[in-house]
Amino acid sequence: MALRVYDVMRREVVELRPREPGRVGMYVCGPTVYGPVHIGNARTLVWFDMIRRYLRYRGFDVTYVMNYTDVDDKIIDRARIEGTEPDVVAKRYAAMFERDMAALGAQPPDILVRATDHIPDMIGAIRGLIDAGLAYRADGDVFFAVERFPDYGKLSRRSLDEMRAGERVDPHPGKRHPLDFALWKAAKPGEPAWDSPWGPGRPGWHIECSVMSTKYLGMGFDIHGGAGDLIFPHHENEIAQAEGLAGHGPFVRYWLHAGLVQMAGEKMSKSVGNIVSAGDVVAAWGGEVARYWALSASYRTQVVFSEDALTDARAALERWRTFAAAAGRALGAPVAPRPGLVRPPGTEGRGYPARFVAAMDDDFNSAGAFATIHELVRTGNRLLEPAERGDATARDELGSLADDFAELTGLLGFRLEAPEASSGLVAGLVELLLRLREEARASRDFGRADAIRSGLGELGVVVEDTPSGPRWHLSGGPED
């Protein structure tokens, strides 16, 4: 079956048929770089990177464009507070964003665009909208006239009256309709400004995305993404600008919106309650745990950020790590995620990858896809003992499962390296204690041997005695 997506414009799941067969152009609204990226924004952008990876896995040639909004009231305010220039603020938080996204395992977009690099393009578009009778000047500002664009409201499915009642609108003496929005803002003293036919000023926020997306992907490109709270007014305004300027639609073939992140309520512990930036989440839980949490619920789901949710993610990820390590020992070859594999339609084969694909082809249903991997791991765990004993059938089956596991976890962007708690020094100390325990047993000091084992158990280190000597892993596995 073909890949299906939920198109917000149509409010239904439809088959993804790109403008050009086999090629997908995708534009996603990136951050306004005035502060650390919030975990909610980060989840949205981790997800659109995941959608790009999955489309590539299914054989599409994808071009992913994302923007930085690097001129904005919030950036100007931040610069005032910090006593510096807006471009210094924008560069600093863009660098921080890139560091946080890398820690979350997200790859950079193919084309990264900055609003301030496209001011002449935006001035050209605004001039075109004025010429088309869709925009008007008011002192040094330029506004889009929503009443002149008959399709205004088609994405959010609201009439002008409903939108007017529902939104706080910015009063401005020169506006003809309260929902008219700024395409160009006259410069105020001390603000960054560019010359324009309407005097010095800067672009409004909405114009950058319609101008930059169509510049790099053309009118009628395939996927426009962003968080659900951008549907109105931002994406509604992008449509009005792009289709108004072109004189026809569609601006975009498929609108995809990510669910928002809810912060858990007062019951959340104090230490977690204060964590909202992606950088803080990564520091507290590690990038892979945060990635697991972000991706294990479908992109459209409204997810809760809570200590419980992250604890569950950590335990689930640990089951995958434990399986990879144990399968590697049983097979005598490391089992590690393999990114970059491709399975175009018709090559899914059978078994777990086919079931994984069936879930992800259904509007990127990652909950089903993750459940498939967990089932694979449960099956694989049952094969470990016979495979280690030398049972050839079990070994073959385990080897095949390990390949599928490496393919699917690699596609999801996991590395499954040892977590900090079992890496380096800690692993060395556990091994040292296990050697001391073996020595104690050899000299029949069973009290000391048991004390070492139970002490490790209290620290979350599970020790198993096998015919080939003691093995250990961190608790959270399926047998614990």
Ligand SMILES: [Zn+2]
């Ligand atoms: Zn945007």
